[in-house]
Amino acid sequence: MITLYEFAPTRSIRARWVLQELGVEFQSVTIDLRKGEHRSPQFLAINPAGKVPALVDGDLVLTESVAIALYLAERFPDRRLLPQDIGERAQVYRWLLFTATELEQPLWRIAQHTFLYPKEKRLPAEVELAREDFRRVAPVVESHLDGRTFVAGAALTIADLVLAYTLDWANEQNLLDGLPRARAYFERMYTRPRAAPRIAAAFASVNAHANQQGRN
Numbered sequence: 001m002i003t004l005y006e007f008a009p010t011r012s013i014r015a016r017w018v019l020q021e022l023g024v025e026f027q028s029v030t031i032d033l034r035k036g037e038h039r040s041p042q043f044l045a046i047n048p049a050g051k052v053p054a055l056v057d058g059d060l061v062l063t064e065s066v067a068i069a070l071y072l073a074e075r076f077p078d079r080r081l082l083p084q085d086i087g088e089r090a091q092v093y094r095w096l097l098f099t100a101t102e103l104e105q106p107l108w109r110i111a112q113h114t115f116l117y118p119k120e121k122r123l124p125a126e127v128e129l130a131r132e133d134f135r136r137v138a139p140v141v142e143s144h145l146d147g148r149t150f151v152a153g154a155a156l157t158i159a160d161l162v163l164a165y166t167l168d169w170a171n172e173q174n175l176l177d178g179l180p181r182a183r184a185y186f187e188r189m190y191t192r193p194r195a196a197p198r199i200a201a202a203f204a205s206v207n208a209h210a211n212q213q214g215r216n
């Protein structure tokens with residue numbers, strides 16, 4: 001049985017979405033970041049970086065959301081979430097890396113400087129710079145999506161799932177204004193029957209759960 005260690009409104013969504021698209025049975029273990037569960041000795045034994053997601057499949061312990069997506073696509077090849085052709089597969093790698101390095105990094109800096117770092121360490125100027133960085137690279141995706149249903153090739157791949165989640169994250173930061181194709185693309189991906197929850201819905205569910213526990 002595959003186990004996914006996750007916290008709903010985080011990059012865990014990438015791993016969950018791949019598992020759901022594959023239709024693979026898995027068990028979910030919530031690592032509540034708000035309660036500091038990611039710093040428990042038990043979880044640090046799984047991911048010494050203390051971050052979610054993490055995936056355990058038999059003897060394999062794997063961290064890094066994009067590595068998890070790649071592993072699962074290769075582990076369950078029938079669903080063809082990675083193309084067989086080496087050139088097409090290379091395009092999937094390109095978009096996975098573009099997403100994780102060019103698009104995600106500014107979003108992460110925004111998160112760090114708005115709510116993750118202690119208040120006295122947050123730099124509003126960093127947030128502005130990161131927003132500019134995102135706006136500078138996002139048009140690459142916007143033009144690439146012209147006339148395309150999927151980001152790489154003619155069928156769904158893991159690059160779509162990773163990118164759609166990351167664009168939802170950008171949308172949460174109001175960074176998709178003026179990028180209608182990117183917006184339509186990620187919203188369309190989230191209409192898939194096996195899509196993972198949107199970030200806003202995932203936040204709402206953990207908040208509802210916390211409120212429920214507070215009342216008990």
Ligand SMILES: N[C@@H](CCC(=O)N[C@@H](CS)C(=O)NCC(=O)O)C(=O)O
Nearest residue numbers: 010011038050051052053064065066
């Ligand atoms: N590059 C990693 C980043 C994982 C990561 O930073 N996860 C965040 C949630 S989105 C986390 O667990 N943060 C806890 C912490 O940094 O203390 C991946 O893609 O899996």
